Structures are given as C-alpha cells and as structure tokens.
Amino acid sequence: MAAHDAHGHSEVGAHTQEAHIVPKRVYFLVFIALIILTWVTALVSRIDMGPWNIFVALFIAIIKASLVVFFFMHVWYGTRLTKMIVASGLFWLILLLFITMADLWTRNWMGVPGR
C-alpha cells in the first residue's frame, strides 16, 4: 500500500482534485438533517391542515432535495457551468409542471362551454 500511495501523487492532475474534497463533517450534518426531516414530514402528515398538507410535504421535500443537490452532489462547490445546467433543468421542469397545472386549475373557474 505504501508503494502505491507514493506513486499515486506523482502523476498529472494529482493536485487538481483535492480542492473539491468536502469535509466529512458536512456529510454527517446533512445526513442528520435529512433523517430528521424525513420523520418530521411523516409525523406532520397526520395533522389535518386542510389544503396545506401537500404544500408542507412538498416544502420539506424541496429542502431535503436541495441539501442533497448542494452537498452530497457537490453543486455548492461546483463550477458556474454545473450550477447553470442544474438551474436550467429545474427551470424546464417548473415550466412543464406549472404551465400545465395552471391550465387544469383554472379551467372551471368560468362556467362557460369549451372549458
């Protein structure tokens, strides 16, 4: 193993990747937050909040997903190009969901034929 390690750092690019190493502490903190949020969202779902239940559930899911994207997937430490690609993916997803749902939500607001 010692010979292997000594060799490992003499090659091209050995220094370039080290800047990206995320401290283990960050992973454990994110992990604890994710576990807590999972059980919070499971318990909160049993409280009757009328139409707000789905928004609370999705809000917690979005926080959890953001933690995973930023820290487990390193986007927080990533290049601008990576961030832009992630943002553009989300942008198109939001277009898909919101424009279609805006249509479906508003169709029967007016009691007219052709809705």
Added chain:
Amino acid sequence: MDSNIVVAEHAQAAHRAVRHHFESAEQQRDASTVGMWVFLVTEIMFFGGLFLAYFAYRHAYPTAFASASNKTDLWIGAANTTVLICSSLTMALAVHCAATSKRMLLVVFLCLTLVLGSVFLGVKGYQYHDKWVHHEIPGQNFHCEGCADATHTPLFFSLYFGMTGLHATHMIVGVGILLVLIFQSWQGRFDAAWHTPIENFGLYWHFVDIIWIFLFPLLYLIDRSGKGLS
C-alpha cells in the same frame, strides 16, 4: 499483493492521462461532471412527465387519490426512506474515500451502499407483494377495500407502480454498476488523481435518492389526515 499493485498501476496509467482534446486534468474532470449533469437533467424531465401525470390526475380525482394513498404503509415508507438516505451517506463517504485515496474504505463504503440499496429494493418487493395479495394491482382482479370513487382508484395505483417501478429500475441499474465499481475499487483503479466513475456514479445514486424524496410524500403522505376518508 505485488502483482495487484502492478495491475493497478497499469490501469491507472491508462486512465489518468489527460486526453488530447483537454487542456488540463481539471478541465477534463469538469467536462465529465457537466456531462453527467446533462444526463441527469434528461432524467429529471423523464420523471417529470410522471410527476405531471400524478398532479394532473390528483387534481381531477382528489377523492380517489386521497383514499387510495391511505392504502400505502406510512411507517414502512418512512423506514425505507431512512434506509435510502443512509445509502446516500455511505455513497458520499465512498466518494470522499476515493478522493483521499483510501482504497479499503472505498470498497467498504461501496459495499455498504450496495447492501442498503438492496435492503430498499427488498422492502419495495415486500410492499409490491402486499399489494398483490390485496388485489390492489390495476387490472381484472383489482379491488380496493373501502376506497371512495372506485372507478378512479386504479389510476392512483397505476401511477404508484409506474413511478416506484421506474425508480426501482434505476436502483437495480445502480446496483449493477455498483458491483462493477466495487470490483474495480478492489483492484485499486481509483485514487485521488482519478476517480471520475466513482464521482459520477455518486451523482446518479443521489439523484435516484432525490426522486424518492419526492415520491415518498406524494404517494405515502398526502391526505393522511383527511376526515371522512377511509
């Protein structure tokens, strides 16, 4: 041990070199990260269509969706979510070990990820079996005990099986790739200088985790508190 090192060094020499169309190792690395994210964006749109179908039908048949989603087991779902998040942690730690050239720990964490992923799939299989036993699979013998709006409850279960099934398919593919990566890690193919496959697989695995983070509330948690729904 000695022959292992020789094999490992050959493999590293072949992979670590910067390809001629890149200026530096850093640029090569960034390009592979960007490429992986472009793939993941196509995956977002792939799953996005299913999420849209879910929202559209839930909007159209709220009663059917509310009573059908109460048929899923909340606590098994939460426990399985926990298992998947643990597997994401072990995967993140595996990437960390690859980036710090800890070969044995890399193998250990990849194996843990494999085990946790398999546990998740096993529990999923158990839940599918439960649905099968209770005739809650859409089709000729479909029957939903005490469900409101019986005409449209199969829609919820179609989406349930479609979405969790596509998610599980991604996990099965992930498990297959993990087996290869564990073997290659054991051979010593990855170290601080070059571990792109480990990193990109980590992105894939976390992405699959994110899909589940949204599937869990949508399929298990919605309308749990609804009054007057069985």
